[in-house]
Every structure is written in C-alpha cells, then in structure tokens.
Amino acid sequence: MTAYIIRRLLLMIPTLFAIMVINFVVIHVAPGGPVEQIIAQLTGQGADITERVTRSGTGEATVRPDQTTTSAGKYRGAQGLDPEFIKQLERQFGFDKPLHVRFFDMIKNYLTFDFGESFYRDRRVIDLVMDKLPVSISLGLWTTLLVYLICIPLGIAKATRDGSRFDVWTSVAIIIGTAIPSFLFAVFLLVLFAGGSYFDWFPLSGLVSENWQELSWPDRILDYFWHLALPITAMTVGGFATLTMLTKNSFLDQVHQQYVITARAKGLSERRVMYRHVFRNAMLIVIAGFPGAFVGVLFTGSLLIEIIFSLDGLGLLGFEAAFNRDYPVMFGTLYFFSLLGLIMNLIGDLMYTIIDPRIDFEAREV
Numbered sequence: 001m002t003a004y005i006i007r008r009l010l011l012m013i014p015t016l017f018a019i020m021v022i023n024f025v026v027i028h029v030a031p032g033g034p035v036e037q038i039i040a041q042l043t044g045q046g047a048d049i050t051e052r053v054t055r056s057g058t059g060e061a062t063v064r065p066d067q068t069t070t071s072a073g074k075y076r077g078a079q080g081l082d083p084e085f086i087k088q089l090e091r092q093f094g095f096d097k098p099l100h101v102r103f104f105d106m107i108k109n110y111l112t113f114d115f116g117e118s119f120y121r122d123r124r125v126i127d128l129v130m131d132k133l134p135v136s137i138s139l140g141l142w143t144t145l146l147v148y149l150i151c152i153p154l155g156i157a158k159a160t161r162d163g164s165r166f167d168v169w170t171s172v173a174i175i176i177g178t179a180i181p182s183f184l185f186a187v188f189l190l191v192l193f194a195g196g197s198y199f200d201w202f203p204l205s206g207l208v209s210e211n212w213q214e215l216s217w218p219d220r221i222l223d224y225f226w227h228l229a230l231p232i233t234a235m236t237v238g239g240f241a242t243l244t245m246l247t248k249n250s251f252l253d254q255v256h257q258q259y260v261i262t263a264r265a266k267g268l269s270e271r272r273v274m275y276r277h278v279f280r281n282a283m284l285i286v287i288a289g290f291p292g293a294f295v296g297v298l299f300t301g302s303l304l305i306e307i308i309f310s311l312d313g314l315g316l317l318g319f320e321a322a323f324n325r326d327y328p329v330m331f332g333t334l335y336f337f338s339l340l341g342l343i344m345n346l347i348g349d350l351m352y353t354i355i356d357p358r359i360d361f362e363a364r365e366v
Contacts, residue, residue: 001350001353005346005350008346008349009346012339012342012343012346015342016335016338016339016342017107019334019338020103020106020107020110020331020334020335020338021103023331023334024103024106024331025099027327027330027331028099032325033093033095033325033327034093034119034324034325034326034327035086035089035090035093035095037324037325038089039086039089093119093327106331110332110335113126114126115129115328115331115332115335115336116328116332117328118321118326118328118329119324119325119326119327119328119329120324120326121326121329125328125329125332125333126332128317128329129314129317129332129333129336131312132312132313132314132316132317133313133314134207135207135306135311135312135313135314136302136313136314136315138207138224138228139228139231139232139235139302139305139306139311139313140294140295140302141294142228142232143232143235143236143239144290144293144294146232146236147236147239147240147243147293148243148286148290148293150236150240151239151240151243151244151247152243152247152283152286154170154240154244154247155243155244155245155246155247155248155250155251155286156247156248156251156274156279157170158170158171158244158247158248159247159248159249159251159252159255160251160274162248162252170244174240174241174244174245175241177237177238177240177241178238178240178241180237180238181238182234182235182237182238182304182305183234183304183305183308185233185234185237185238186230186231186234186304186305186308186309187308189202189230189233189234190204190230190308190309193230194230202226202227202229202230203226203227204309204310205309205310205311206227206310206311207224207227207228207311208220208223208224208227209223209227212224230309231305231308231309231311234305234308235302235305243286243293246285246286247282247283247286250282250283250284250285250286251274251278251282253282254278254281254282255274255278257281259277260273260277260278263277284352287351289348290348290351291344291345291347291348291351294344295340295341295344302314302315303315303316303318303319314333317329317333318330318333321333
C-alpha cells in the first residue's frame with residue numbers, strides 16, 4: 001500500500017502541472033485582462049480609475065490623444081494614453097515579463113504556498129482564502145453529511161421494498177426535489193421562514209450573530225446551526241436523487257449474488273443478511289465516494305446560496321475574482337482546490353481498502 005500511495009502522490013505532480021498550464025494559457029489568451037479592464041474604466045469613468053490606480057501605487061494616468069505606441073497598441077482602447085502609464089500598469093500586474101517566465105515564477109512561489117497578493121483587495125490570497133474557508137467548509141461538510149445520513153437509509157429502504165408503494169412515492173418525491181433549483185428553493189425558504197410574508201424564525205444573513213463572541217459555547221453552537229439551517233436545507237434538497245438511487249441499485253445488485261442466496265439458505269434472518277452481509281459490499285462505492293462528494297459540494301454548489309443568504313465564502317470569492325480578472329486569486333485558489341481535489345481522490349481510493357480489506361491496490365498498476 002505504501003508503494004501505491006507514493007505512486008499516486010508522484011502522479012499528482014504532472015496532473016497538477018497540466019491543470020495549471022491549461023488554465024493559465026486559456027485565461028491569458030482570453031481578452032479582458034486586468035490592464036484592459038483598467039484602461040476601459042479609465043476611458044469611460046476617469047474619476048473611478050484614477051482613485052483605483054493611485055491607491056495601487058501606479059500614479060495618475062495622463063491622456064494624450066495624439067500619442068499611440070507599441071505598448072498602448074497591445075490593448076484595446078489604449079490609443080491616446082500615456083505610454084509610460086501603460087508600462088506602469090504592466091509592471092504592476094507583472095505583465096512586463098514573457099508569458100512563460102510569469103508562469104514558472106508563479107509555480108515556483110506556489111510550491112511554498114506563496115500565492116501572492118490580490119490585485120484589488122490589497123491582501124494576500126492565502127489570507128482571503130482562510131477568511132472565506134469557514135463558510136464554504138460549513139456548507140459543504142454539513143450538506144454532504146446530511147445528504148448521506150438521509151440517502152443511505154432511504155436507499156436501503158427502497159431496495160428492501162422495491163416495487164412497493166413506498167418505493168414509488170419516494171421516487172416521485174425525489175424527482176420533484178431534484179427538479180427544484182436549489183437557489184429557487186432558497187428564496188422560498190427565506191420568504192417563508194426568514195421574515196418574509198409568514199414566519200420570522202431564522203436569520204437572513206451571516207454565519208453567526210454579531211454577539212457570537214459574547215455567547216457561551218452551547219449558545220454559540222446553537223447560533224451557528226441556527227444560521228446554517230436554511231442554506232443547508234436549500235443545498236440538500238437537490239442532492240438526494242443520485243445517492244439514493246446509487247444506494248438502492250447497489251443493494252439490489254448484491255441481493256442477487258450467490259453469497260446472499262447461500263446465507264438465506266442457511267436460515268439467517270433477512271435483517272441479518274441485509275445488514276451483516278450485504279451492507280459492506282453495497283456501501284463500498286457509496287461510502288468511498290464521500291471525499292469526492294464533499295469536494296464537489298464545497299467548490300461547485302454554493303455560489304448562489306452564498307449570495308442569497310449573504311454568506312461570504314469561496315464561491316463568491318471565486319466569482320468576483322473571475323469577474324474582475326484578479327489573477328492571483330484565480331490561480332491561487334485553482335492551485336489550492338486542484339491539489340485538495342487530487343488528495344481527496346486518493347483518500348477516496350484508500351477508503352475502499354478500509355471498508356473492504358480484500359481490495360489490494362498494491363497489485364495494480366497505476
């Protein structure tokens with residue numbers, strides 16, 4: 001097993017490198033980079049950009065309608081701007097170096113988890129990520145746990161009652177829940193339970209109350225889950241179908257295996273057959289997929305929920321970084337999330353061996 005883990009860890013290096021290369025090239029080739037955005041704002045809203053550039057340390061811009069240079073010609077709308085100002089912008093954002101030099105400088109810094117500073121927030125990227133991480137971890141972890149705690153028993157119950165009314169009606173309920181977008185259900189919950197037209201039981205925004213530090217530890221825990229109740233419910237509703245049906249089909253596949261028929265022939269009770277013999281084999285793929293499911297919920301499913309419930313998490317940070325072309329935040333979070341995803345995939349594979357020791361990755365080629 002040690003050799004397998006080492007091989008997987010070594011395989012992460014070229015995989016992560018390829019991810020960064022592809023995204024780096026695509027993002028830099030796409031128009032509308034930070035220099036172009038500032039030029040666009042300068043030509044359209046001089047006061048806003050002057051304040052922004054001055055705060056960033058590049059000085060004030062000088063517009064010279066009769067001046068066009070090679071430096072200005074690289075950017076759309078830059079004709080007429082002071083070429084020295086364009087060069088200052090390029091130095092500020094690191095665009096005065098060739099593309100490949102910028103990439104390898106970035107990777108060298110990332111090896112020591114130095115993600116640089118945000119272009120527009122005057123803060124280190126790692127500090128921004130750490131500030132937003134509690135919100136995203138809270139949403140991702142509790143949503144994934146709740147989905148598993150509901151879907152596994154429900155899938156088992158549907159498997160043991162396959163074709164019954166219970167199976168049919170729960171399938172209808174699951175389909176309806178999946179068809180409702182999580183953000184739409186979130187708005188419905190806000191209107192119904194957060195001071196809309198009906199009840200005022202839950203807060204509208206935030207992860208904790210303003211006086212959270214003054215509360216006792218039991219009250220802090222209650223306050224924390226009180227704020228998370230509606231967003232987690234909204235994110236959970238759409239996550240039932242896949243896991244429930246996967247659990248059901250895994251059980252149905254196992255109950256027709258020879259070892260189950262043999263166990264029943266020995267006179268074992270149906271409950272013992274299901275939960276002692278079938279459960280481990282049927283749950284192998286379901287439980288081992290927990291790390292991957294957590295990563296998926298953590299990084300892909302929370303943007304609209306964060307906006308609706310005013311939760312400042314990684315989803316909102318990534319959206320704003322992409323919208324503003326804040327390259328340090330974009331590439332820093334991409335590197336961090338990709339590395340975490342690769343590690344979680346390895347953990348998921350290792351969980352197979354924990355759940356079923358008969359699985360031996362050591363005998364396989366990676």
